[in-house]
Amino acid sequence: MFESVLLGNKLTKKAFKESEPELREQLLLAQQALKENKTAILIIVAGMDGAGKGDVIDRLNKWLDTRNIQVHAFWNSTDEERERPAYWRFWRRMPAKGTIGIFFSGWYWKPLRLFGLSSESDTDFEHDMHLISETEGMLHDDGLLIIKLWFHLDEKSQKSILKVRAEKTRDNPILQEDKHIAKLYSQFTHAAERMIRMTDSVHCPWHLIEAKDTCYRDYTAGKFILTAMQKRLNEHRNLDRRRIVHNRQAEVDPQKTVLDLVTQVSHFDKKKCANKIKHYQNELDDLAWKCFDKKRSVVLLFEGWDAAGKGGAIRRLTDPIDARLFRSISIAAPTDEELAHHYLWRFWRHLPRAGYFTLYDRSWYGRVLVERVEGFAQPDDWGRAYQEINDFEEQLVDHGIILQKFWLQIDKDEQMRRFEARLQIPWKKHKITEEDWRNRDKWDQYKLAIHEMIARTSTDKAPWLIIPANDKDHARLEVVRSVCDTIKKQL
C-alpha cells in the first residue's frame, strides 16, 4: 500500500509560496461556508513518528480561522477519563456543529501502538478496528465530516529525521515518546497498513501523504482537506447514507408484539411484598457501597408507558442507597449544546465516574420511541439508532459497567385509572399534561415502536427486562430484586 505513496514527491519552496495564498483563501472560504452550514468537521492527523504531524497542524492553524478550531492531543489520560469507557475522552472533545476539531491520531493511536508493539492480539485489534468503523460511520451518518490524513515516511528518511530531532536540545519527553516504535519500522508499517485497510471506507476515506518533503506534505494536506470540504459543500447536507435502512416494521404490523406476552400479576400479598422489598433494599444499601469500593458503576434505565410507575420504582431503589452514591437523571428535551452533537453525545457526556449509580428515567431509547412516533427523527435516523445503541451499550458493559434496562408494562385501562387518580393529588397533578393524553391516543404506534425496540436491542450483553406493572407493589419488588440479583452476579 505504502509503495504507491513513497514516490519522492516534491514541491519547491518557490512553488509552495506561489500556491499558498490561493489555497489559503479557498480554505478560509470553505471553512466559513461550512460554519454557516452548521457542519461539524473532524480532521484526524496520523502518521509515522517524525513525519511532522505537529508541524502540519501548526500549518493548518495558520491557514484556517483558529477561533473555530480546537486541537486535541490525547496525551496522558486523566483519572476522570480512565474511570469511564475508553471513548469517553473522544466524545467529550467532539466538535459541535459549525466547528472544527483536529485530533492528533485520535482513536487510532492506542490500537496502532499496541498492535505495532505486538502487545495486542489479532482479535483485540480486529475488535478495535470494528469499533472505529462503527463510530466513524455513525458520526458520518449524523452529518460529521471526517477527514483522515496519514503521513508516511520511508525508513531511511525517518531514521535521519529522528536522529536530528534527538540532537536538538529541547528534549520534550512527549515528543520522544514513540521513539522505540520508530525502531520497529517494518512491524509498525505492517500494523499501519492493516489499520488503514480496515478503516478506509467510502465515506471516511484515508488520505495518504508522503511526508519527506515538507512543502509537498503541507500543501497536499491542505489540498485534501479543501477537496473534502468542497465535496461536502456540494452535497449540501444531501448525504448519501452509508447504510440504507428500510422502514420495514412500520409497514408490516406484527400479529403479536412482545408486550402481548406479558402476564399481569394480580392478588399479591401486600404485606409480604412490603417486607420483601425492605429485605432487598437493605441488601442494596450494602451492595451500593461494595460497588463503590470496587469502583464498579451501575447504570439502571427505565422506560415504560406514561404512568407506568417509573418514578416510584426508581424511588424504591434510591431510598436505600446513600445519596452521595447515586444520580437520578430525568431525560427531557436536549439543550442547544446537545442538539449541536450526535444524539448519543448527551448520554456519553453524563456517564458517571467509576463506582457510582446512575438511574435514567427515560433514556437514549427516546430516539426509537418518542422521536420515531412523533416524527422528530427521520426513519433513516431512528432506523440506524438500534445498532448505534447496541454498540454504545456494548462499550459500557465491556468497560465493566453493570447495566440493567427495564420496561414497565401496564395496559391501557390501568393507565387511564392512574391518570385519573393523579389528577386528585396536589403534588401529582402536574405530572399529567396534554402530552400524556396525546401519547395515549397513539398507543398502537407506540406499541409497535416498543416491540421493535425490545426485539432489536435486547442483546446478550444488555438484555431488556419487561416488568408487569399493573400491580405497583409487585413491579417495585421485581425491580429491586432484579437489581440486587444483577449486581450480585456481576460483582
Add this chain to the structure above:
Amino acid sequence: MFESVLLGNKLTKKAFKESEPELREQLLLAQQALKENKTAILIIVAGMDGAGKGDVIDRLNKWLDTRNIQVHAFWNSTDEERERPAYWRFWRRMPAKGTIGIFFSGWYWKPLRLFGLSSESDTDFEHDMHLISETEGMLHDDGLLIIKLWFHLDEKSQKSILKVRAEKTRDNPILQEDKHIAKLYSQFTHAAERMIRMTDSVHCPWHLIEAKDTCYRDYTAGKFILTAMQKRLNEHRNLDRRRIVHNRQAEVDPQKTVLDLVTQVSHFDKKKCANKIKHYQNELDDLAWKCFDKKRSVVLLFEGWDAAGKGGAIRRLTDPIDARLFRSISIAAPTDEELAHHYLWRFWRHLPRAGYFTLYDRSWYGRVLVERVEGFAQPDDWGRAYQEINDFEEQLVDHGIILQKFWLQIDKDEQMRRFEARLQIPWKKHKITEEDWRNRDKWDQYKLAIHEMIARTSTDKAPWLIIPANDKDHARLEVVRSVCDTIKKQL
C-alpha cells in the same frame, strides 16, 4: 454560639410521623413552584462528624423530587480538578436554573478541617472566609437561593455516636475520614463557630440545628428549607440586593478617559519590526514548552474596538506555539446551558488544565462592555461585575496562572479605514456586519464603559495593558514582546 443550639430538642417518632406528610407535600409544591420560576437552589449540608449529614440528605431525597436534584460529596479531588483553581470543582457542579444542588459541606470543608487541625494560619483562614462570602454573595445576587445548614452535637453525644459507628462492620474509609478531627472537639467547635460567624450574612444565613435527636434534626432541616423556599417564592425574583451599586459613572462624564492618554505610534520601521516579532516568536515557542513542563497555564485576554486587530495579534502569538499547547476561544453569544448559570460559569467551565495557553478573543469583560452599553445587563448586574471579575481573576492568579489582559486601542478614523479595507477582501468581508456599524455609532458610550472597566479592573494582580494599535505592526510587536516578558518574569 452553639450553647443556644444544644438545648435537648426532641421530637417523638409519633409526632414526626404525623407532621411528615404535610411537610413533604409543602416541600414538593415549593420545589415545583421554584422550578417553574427557574430558580436555582443550593443546599449546603455541613456539621459535626457524626451529626448525620448523610442521613439528612437521604431524607431530603425521599421528600423531594430527586429527578431535579444532584448531590455532590466532593470527596477526593480528581487530577483534572487539582490542575485548576480550587473553586473549579464547585463551579462545575453548580445547579442550573430550575434545579437543586446539595453540597456535602462544599467550600466549607477544607478551611474548616485545616483550621480545626491548626494546619492553616489565621490569615489564610480569613482569606478563605472572605472568598466564601464573596462567592456566595455573587451567586445570591445572580438569583441563586443558598440554604446553609449546620448540624451540631455536644461532645458526649458525638463520642457515643462515633463509638457505635466504629463498631459497625461496614468500615468505609470515607465515613471514617474525619475521625481524628472529632477527637479535637473543642478545637473544632471553635473553628466552626468562627467560620459560621464570618459567613453568616443576611442573604445566605446559617441555620443551626441540634442533631442528637434524629426526628427533630430531620424535621427541623426540612422546615428550614421549606421556609427559605417559601420566602423566595414570596419575593418572586424581587431580590433585594446585598450591595447597592450606584450607577455613578454613567451619569458623570469624565473630561478625559484613559483612552485619551494613549499616544499612537507612527513612522515605524516595518522591516526591523518584522525581525523583532520573529525574534520574540522564537522565544515564545520555547517558553510555551517550558510552561507545559512546569505545568503553568497562561491566559491571554484581548479586548479592543471592532477591527482593532485582536485576531491578527492573537495569530502572531499562536503561530509560533505548538498547536497542541494552546486553545483560542472566541466569545460569542452564550448557549442556553450557559444562560442557566451565573455569567462567569461559562468562563470557569472552560478553564484549561495546567500547562496550556488559552487566548480569549473577547472575554468576561463583555459583561461591562457590550452588555452594559446595549442594555443586556441591568445597571445593578454590570455594576457588580467589576468586583466579581476582580475576585475571579485573583483566583486564577493565586492558583499560579499567568494572566495578561490587552486592550487594543485604535481611534475612530482608523476604524473607518479598516472597515472599508475589509470590505475589499473576500475572506474578510464577512467580518463586517451591521452590528459593527451600530457599535460604531455608540462610540462615546463604549468609550465611557471602557474607561470605567480599565479604571476598576486594572489591579495589581491583573493589570490591563493598553496597546496603541493604529499601527498594526507596532501593536503586534508590543503584544508578542509583552507576553514573552510577562512569562519570563513569572516562570
